[in-house]
Amino acid sequence: MLTTTERAARRARELLREIQAEKFSRRDLARLGLIAGSAFYFRGASLRQALAASSASPRTTPFTERLPIPEPAEEDSSYPYNEADHQYCSSRFPMKKMYHLRVRERKHRFTKDLRSPVWSYGDNFGGPIIDARYGEPFCLHIENDLPSADKHKGFGHPEIAPHLHNFHTASESDGGPWNWIPPKKNPSGKPNFRNHHYCMARAGFTTTKGIPAKWVDPVNGGDLRETLTTLFLHDHRPEFTASNVYKGLVCMVRMFDDDDTGDETTGWQLPSGEYDVPLILADKKFDPDSGELVFNQFANDGYLGDKLTVNGKVQPFMPVKRRKYRFRILNGGPSRFYRLVLRKDGANQPFHQISESGNLLPRTRKNITSLELWVAERADIIIDFKKFKNGDRVYLSSNLVMMEDGRGIDRGKSTHPDSTSNQLLEFRVQGVVEDPSRVPNAFRPLPSVNLNEVVKVREWDFGRKNGMWHINGKLWDPDIDHAPEFLLNPPDKVRRNSAEIWRFRSTSGGWDHPIHVHFEEGIIISENGRQIAPENRYRTDIYRMGGTRRIDEMEVFMRFRDFPDPDYANKSSDNGRYVIHCHNTLHEDHGMMATWNIVP
Amino acid sequence: MNRRTLFTGGGGVIAGTVAGSALPGAQAAAGASKPYGIPDIAVVDQDGREYRFYDELIRDRVVLINFFFQSCGDTCPLVTENLRVVQDALAERMDRDIFMYSITLQPHFDRPHILKDYAELWEVKPGWKFLTGEPDEIERLRRALGFASLDPEYDLQLDNHTGILRYGNDRLGRWAATASLGRPAWIIKAVTSIADVA
Numbered sequence: 001m002l003t004t005t006e007r008a009a010r011r012a013r014e015l016l017r018e019i020q021a022e023k024f025s026r027r028d029l030a031r032l033g034l035i036a037g038s039a040f041y042f043r044g045a046s047l048r049q050a051l052a053a054s055s056a057s058p059r060t061t062p063f064t065e066r067l068p069i070p071e072p073a074e075e076d077s078s079y080p081y082n083e084a085d086h087q088y089c090s091s092r093f094p095m096k097k098m099y100h101l102r103v104r105e106r107k108h109r110f111t112k113d114l115r116s117p118v119w120s121y122g123d124n125f126g127g128p129i130i131d132a133r134y135g136e137p138f139c140l141h142i143e144n145d146l147p148s149a150d151k152h153k154g155f156g157h158p159e160i161a162p163h164l165h166n167f168h169t170a171s172e173s174d175g176g177p178w179n180w181i182p183p184k185k186n187p188s189g190k191p192n193f194r195n196h197h198y199c200m201a202r203a204g205f206t207t208t209k210g211i212p213a214k215w216v217d218p219v220n221g222g223d224l225r226e227t228l229t230t231l232f233l234h235d236h237r238p239e240f241t242a243s244n245v246y247k248g249l250v251c252m253v254r255m256f257d258d259d260d261t262g263d264e265t266t267g268w269q270l271p272s273g274e275y276d277v278p279l280i281l282a283d284k285k286f287d288p289d290s291g292e293l294v295f296n297q298f299a300n301d302g303y304l305g306d307k308l309t310v311n312g313k314v315q316p317f318m319p320v321k322r323r324k325y326r327f328r329i330l331n332g333g334p335s336r337f338y339r340l341v342l343r344k345d346g347a348n349q350p351f352h353q354i355s356e357s358g359n360l361l362p363r364t365r366k367n368i369t370s371l372e373l374w375v376a377e378r379a380d381i382i383i384d385f386k387k388f389k390n391g392d393r394v395y396l397s398s399n400l401v402m403m404e405d406g407r408g409i410d411r412g413k414s415t416h417p418d419s420t421s422n423q424l425l426e427f428r429v430q431g432v433v434e435d436p437s438r439v440p441n442a443f444r445p446l447p448s449v450n451l452n453e454v455v456k457v458r459e460w461d462f463g464r465k466n467g468m469w470h471i472n473g474k475l476w477d478p479d480i481d482h483a484p485e486f487l488l489n490p491p492d493k494v495r496r497n498s499a500e501i502w503r504f505r506s507t508s509g510g511w512d513h514p515i516h517v518h519f520e521e522g523i524i525i526s527e528n529g530r531q532i533a534p535e536n537r538y539r540t541d542i543y544r545m546g547g548t549r550r551i552d553e554m555e556v557f558m559r560f561r562d563f564p565d566p567d568y569a570n571k572s573s574d575n576g577r578y579v580i581h582c583h584n585t586l587h588e589d590h591g592m593m594a595t596w597n598i599v600p
Numbered sequence: 601m602n603r604r605t606l607f608t609g610g611g612g613v614i615a616g617t618v619a620g621s622a623l624p625g626a627q628a629a630a631g632a633s634k635p636y637g638i639p640d641i642a643v644v645d646q647d648g649r650e651y652r653f654y655d656e657l658i659r660d661r662v663v664l665i666n667f668f669f670q671s672c673g674d675t676c677p678l679v680t681e682n683l684r685v686v687q688d689a690l691a692e693r694m695d696r697d698i699f700m701y702s703i704t705l706q707p708h709f710d711r712p713h714i715l716k717d718y719a720e721l722w723e724v725k726p727g728w729k730f731l732t733g734e735p736d737e738i739e740r741l742r743r744a745l746g747f748a749s750l751d752p753e754y755d756l757q758l759d760n761h762t763g764i765l766r767y768g769n770d771r772l773g774r775w776a777a778t779a780s781l782g783r784p785a786w787i788i789k790a791v792t793s794i795a796d797v798a
């Protein structure tokens with residue numbers, strides 16, 4: 001027996017086939033009683049245009065702008081700050097430094113003739129770079145100096161919720177999609193700033209269970225194998241995340257320690273200083289007349305720009321020396337995925353990958369030639385330009401084709417990586433300098449996956465519902481979990497210092513979802529029912545549902561440690577609240593997010 | 601139970617019966633698109649009054665927009681009931697600076713008199729309009745407002761467009777969406793967060 005839904009879908013397929021086969025004339029269709037919906041199959045192109053929104057960006061000339069490198073964030077600890085507001089702050093991890101981020105509107109030049117108002121953390125589009133070090137707890141003082149909500153015109157909402165993706169952070173500092181910070185002039189007179197505190201200690205700092213002595217951080221406790229490396233800060237205002245991040249609310253964060261030191265003469269000797277370069281990839285669209293950024297505020301499934309930018313410039317160039325560089329590449333979204341290749345003279349050039357999803361890999365992936373990067377993923381790669389000659393031009397390109405509405409990868413299609421529209425960045429090789437840096441073969445092993453620790457298998461279903469996107473059948477409501485009855489008995493309770501298997505299922509038929517879980521890195525142990533061999537595992541905060549490998553089911557091993565702080569629990573019942581959501585920010589803004597809580 | 605309705609309509613209904621129906625201004629409807637590509641088409645409300653969709657219903661207003669159809673058995677009645685709670689809570693702002701539009705997905709069937717019965721059934725007050733129009737034009741509107749999917753199979757099922765509640769402030773050029781079956785308290789907070797101070 002077919003369900004009614006299956007019958008309806010079958011009827012729809014038949015209808016489509018008939019229409020596509022043009023078995024019927026228009027008049028026939030009318031006689032058959034087909035109504036409105038049929039009309040656009042005769043005008044498919046116009047539907048695609050309507051959904052892809054508006055016309056193309058103005059023409060641009062690639063490789064005319066030099067790649068900007070973000071400046072270090074401003075250190076300034078003169079802002080009001082209360083240790084008691086933060087978990088584990090006064091007791092264990094008092095703040096050692098404070099960064100000040102002023103969020104403001106400014107004009108930015110993406111390339112010649114394309115200037116647009118943008119929003120940024122600090123003075124530059126794409127923000128400053130925030131450098132942190134394990135053992136040095138820090139604080140972000142975030143100040144919202146955007147125009148007031150009833151003065152700002154156009155896409156983006158000047159209420160902000162900055163989230164550090166994906167640090168081991170107390171819920172009050174996580175910057176989740178709640179309690180956003182209003183701009184200075186707001187009707188309720190709320191403060192326009194907030195402090196976030198980051199312990200800068202590895203997961204496991206309150207328990208040694210399951211951590212071999214050799215991997216316990218001797219100073220702060222915590223599992224050295226849980227070190228986080230390349231992160232980013234981005235806005236999380238519910239229903240406006242896509243537009244706010246697209247408008248510029250993103251910035252890179254690097255975390256160093258005694259091995260990944262930030263000095264290429266010590267520790268692992270990874271390329272450092274001016275040879276450690278963040279690359280924020282983001283596709284944009286510009287108004288053909290004004291040259292300003294445009295965004296389709298009526299898109300539900302995805303949004304693609306037709307101009308590729310890196311660090312806020314359309315297809316920039318970067319002069320490089322003949323030596324090794326570390327590039328920390330971030331897919332800044334909103335919807336586009338990339339398959340990155342390094343190209344010269346029509347051939348792929350090998351490079352090394354040392355991190356996946358911001359976490360150093362157990363072993364370096366040496367001499368790879370392509371790298372898939374979904375929204376919000378980070379990958380650190382090392383390119384050695386020594387093998388190239390002075391004057392060579394080398395290109396970072398993408399050869400992945402997205403479906404026109406940005407809902408996922410167009411699996412059947414390929415594109416030439418050397419076509420100009422696929423080129424992201426041009427490296428201009430010139431000059432030699434000393435290169436003391438090295439590429440280690442191995443970093444730290446993965447934390448052990450111990451199924452005996454697992455206390456629960458938790459199911460998360462992702463799918464479509466009446467044109468919106470759901471998790472476990474529910475659409476996101478940013479307010480419901482403020483309610484005392486919710487906090488007393490949240491539906492998804494995770495025990496502090498326990499482990500779980502999270503089973504992800506995508507039931508949305510061909511749509512791709514980069515699923516993101518706040519707070520904790522997971523290790524994927526099976527995909528579509530097949531176990532992942534230990535040597536192929538990695539830590540990640542993005543789980544690729546769908547994609548070219550059509551992953552509909554995934555099992556992830558997760559540990560939930562340290563938070564909430566037991567001393568803080570008496571002060572607030574709202575102390576362990578986190579979210580899981582799709583990081584195609586269009587899906588996220590249209591319901592695909594759910595709350596889960598860590599409870600003592 | 602979970603009956604899905606396709607754009608194929610109720611079966612056997614001849615599309616020609618609505619050709620040349622009671623829409624005087626329809627021929628001139630294909631006017632230029634307004635900001636964000638909203639087509640300024642002619643629409644008719646439950647009282648048979650005709651409007652330019654953008655110029656007369658959207659311009660400078662704060663609005664909530666959903667798509668529905670009268671014969672929809674699953675989602676739409678729940679949505680309409682939900683929006684009625686929103687309407688009642690926004691009482692003094694409705695028809696003053698906040699407006700709600702429920703647009704039919706079946707303009708062939710949902711003629712003004714049917715919308716009138718529907719609106720009366722739900723005790724709709726001023727400021728909330730149920731809108732229909734020429735099918736081709738309503739179809740344009742549906743796509744332009746993002747109540748459509750590029751997945752053709754998904755797009756054909758009417759119920760796949762009933763879960764979205766778009767809200768926007770035209771004066772500010774700011775738009776977003778939330779769940780049409782979301783809690784009224786959140787819907788009200790969402791829309792008033794982009795509205796001018798009351």
Ligand SMILES: [Cu+2]
Pocket residue numbers: 512513514582583584587588592
């Ligand atoms: Cu998604």
